[in-house]
Each structure stands twice: as C-alpha cells, then as structure tokens.
Amino acid sequence: MNEAAARVRERLTALGRLEDCDLDPAEPALLLAALGQARRGTLLDIAPYLALLDEMADQLRAEGRDCPDAEALAIRLFQLLGRRHRFQGDERDDDDLGDLDLLTVMDRRRGGNDALGLLALAVTRRAGMVAEGLAFPAHFLLRLGLAGGSRVIVDPLGGGQSLSTPDLRAMLKAAAGLDAELEPIHYAAMSNRDLLLRLGNAAKLRLLRLGHVDRALAMVESLLLVAPxxxxxxxxxxxxxxxxxxxxxxxxxxxxxxxxxxxxxxxxxxxxxxxxxxxxxx
Incomplete structure (x- = not known):
C-alpha cells in the first residue's frame, strides 16, 4: 500500500470510530472515492469539495429564508443545484462508476440518483435544514423540510417536485411487484452509515455484475473501514x-x-x- 492510500485509510478508520449521529456521510463518501485514486499514488485533497458543499449550503440558507414550506424549499434546493451549479442526472450502467463516485460527480456535475441524493442531503443539512434518506427500495428518496416545519418527499432526479402517496405506491410496485404495498419501513430514515453503504453497495453490485470481483472486494473492504x-x-x-x-x-x-x-x-x-x-x- 502506498503512502497516499494509507493516509486516506487512516482517516476512514478514524471516522469508523465515530457514533453514527456524529458522522457526516459526505466526508467518507468523498474519501472512499479518493481512495481509488490514492491506490494509484495520487492523494486528492477533498477540502475543496467540502468547501463547495459549504458554499452551496450558504446559498441555500440565504435563499431559503423566505420559503413558506418544505415544497418551496425542495424546489429552491434543486434549482440551486441544477440551474446555478449545473448538476444533472446521469445514471449509467457500464464500467464507469462516475455516476456513483461523489468526487467524479462533483467534477462532472453529473450523477446518479444515489450520489445526487447524498449531495442534496449534505447541502441541506449544512444549511441547517432537515434532510433524510429514506429506506425505500430500489430508488433513493429524500425527505426534506424546515426545522420545526413541514416535510416533503422528493426524488433527487425529479427537480424537487414532491411525491404523493400514489406516486410512492406506483414507484414501489414498479420496483417490488404489483403485490407490494407501502409500509412504515418505507418511510423510515436511514442512518448516516446506511446512507454511505447504499451508495457503496450500488457500486459493488455493478462491479460484480461486470465480473470485477477484485474491485468489488476493494470497495467492500473500504466500506468496512468506516462501518466496521x-x-x-x-x-x-x-x-x-x-x-x-x-x-x-x-x-x-x-x-x-x-x-x-x-x-x-x-x-x-x-x-x-x-x-x-x-x-x-x-
């Protein structure tokens, strides 16, 4: 193992000792992406990426002050991400993990449902507002809201439009079969580590589907550093x-x-x- 990779692994191991409530999922997600580059001898500084999250959070905080409810906040958030910062949905299913790698997503301004959801969650929480990832099957959904105020469920690829109960039921049946019905577990908020594991699991499954067992194993062992x-x-x-x-x-x-x-x-x-x-x- 080279020195760059060892330093990233050391930081991930330190994060793995934190209580879940103290873990910011954006930092380990960026570090996991950096670890792939560190194995090739390049130590990428994630500080500018964290600074960009803070910058977008400051903008959301300023622009969200006059939001009357959670629906308005969700629209404002995804206008900020999509129009001002040019983030777009780009789900792919090939050997390129760029839509699942948070560093690459932030560089390219393009990402899949899971990565853009984690990005939106990180910005919203940094702005002092409510953001939770839901334990919904197959498709990552966010619950957003104002502190002490209303809540709304959105698809990170949906531009901030709120999802109704019929919308959620249709999504569930498309993913789990016509007999599936909404249950309380589908509205449960994921822990910070589970948010991170969901993104890593998506990458692992793609690598296994492509026959890259060695790379999938490296992903799992990296995840174990922060979720031992x-x-x-x-x-x-x-x-x-x-x-x-x-x-x-x-x-x-x-x-x-x-x-x-x-x-x-x-x-x-x-x-x-x-x-x-x-x-x-x-």
Whole structure:
C-alpha cells in the first residue's frame, strides 16, 4: 500500500470510530472515492469539495429564508443545484462508476440518483435544514423540510417536485411487484452509515455484475473501514476472497462476520464454511 492510500485509510478508520449521529456521510463518501485514486499514488485533497458543499449550503440558507414550506424549499434546493451549479442526472450502467463516485460527480456535475441524493442531503443539512434518506427500495428518496416545519418527499432526479402517496405506491410496485404495498419501513430514515453503504453497495453490485470481483472486494473492504460493525459486509468480503482463492483472508473476514451476526442459522452455515476453509490450509 502506498503512502497516499494509507493516509486516506487512516482517516476512514478514524471516522469508523465515530457514533453514527456524529458522522457526516459526505466526508467518507468523498474519501472512499479518493481512495481509488490514492491506490494509484495520487492523494486528492477533498477540502475543496467540502468547501463547495459549504458554499452551496450558504446559498441555500440565504435563499431559503423566505420559503413558506418544505415544497418551496425542495424546489429552491434543486434549482440551486441544477440551474446555478449545473448538476444533472446521469445514471449509467457500464464500467464507469462516475455516476456513483461523489468526487467524479462533483467534477462532472453529473450523477446518479444515489450520489445526487447524498449531495442534496449534505447541502441541506449544512444549511441547517432537515434532510433524510429514506429506506425505500430500489430508488433513493429524500425527505426534506424546515426545522420545526413541514416535510416533503422528493426524488433527487425529479427537480424537487414532491411525491404523493400514489406516486410512492406506483414507484414501489414498479420496483417490488404489483403485490407490494407501502409500509412504515418505507418511510423510515436511514442512518448516516446506511446512507454511505447504499451508495457503496450500488457500486459493488455493478462491479460484480461486470465480473470485477477484485474491485468489488476493494470497495467492500473500504466500506468496512468506516462501518466496521456492518456484519453482512464481512460476509461479503469473505465470500469474495473465496472466489479469488484468498483462503486466509476469507477465513479472517468470515470470523469477523461470525462474531457479529445475531442469526443462529447464519452462524451454523458460517462455522461449516470455516471448517472447510481451514481444512484447505492444512
């Protein structure tokens, strides 16, 4: 590992020790993107990117003072992002992870639903307003609002237009099938780490779909620096190491999963798998 990558990993590890309520998801998202460049020997300074988020937040705070409700705030936010700063939706499904990489999104001013949602959330929170990512399947949605005031649910690619209950029901059925119905969990706010993991998981799944197991594994292991208690990530890391014939690292990752999972069934399956892996080493 080169010095640049080691420095980024050190910062991500420090962020991994924070309580979730103290974690700003924008910083680790930028650092995870920087880590890919650091592995190639270039240490990219994320300070200008954080400064841009602060600048946009100052503008939103100034322009949002006269917003009478959350709907007006949402429109103002996405006008700021789209018209003044030229951010646009650009979801792609190829070997380029640029629509999921927050550094690249901020450079290109183009990004996918998850990355633009995280960007909008970061700006809104920095402006002192309410922003939450919802645990809605398949498509990232934001709940925005004024402190102590109304709330509105928006699609980050929808220009700030509010989504009604029928809109949400239609989106859910398109993603999960005609039998799916809205439940309270679909309105639940994600934790800061879950926001970060959602973006990283989208990148991981694309890499696996393209057959890049080594790059997907690097993504998972980077996420584990800032979310070390995410037990399913340890399991995924172990299984990817197995696919790459990395027996010792696979054992280490699966043992971490075993120590964290509350599922008796998962523990039993993992113990059997570990026994088989350890036989390979002997």
């Amino acid at each position: 208690d995410a037990c399913l990530l340890w399991r995924e890391a172990g299984l990817m190491h197995m696919r790459l014939d990395h027996t010792a690292p696979a054992i280490a990752a699966l043992e971490q999963f075993l120590a964290r999972t509350p599922s008796a069934q998962a523990k039993a399956r993992t113990l059997a798998l570990l026994a088989e892996l350890k036989r390979r080493l002997n």
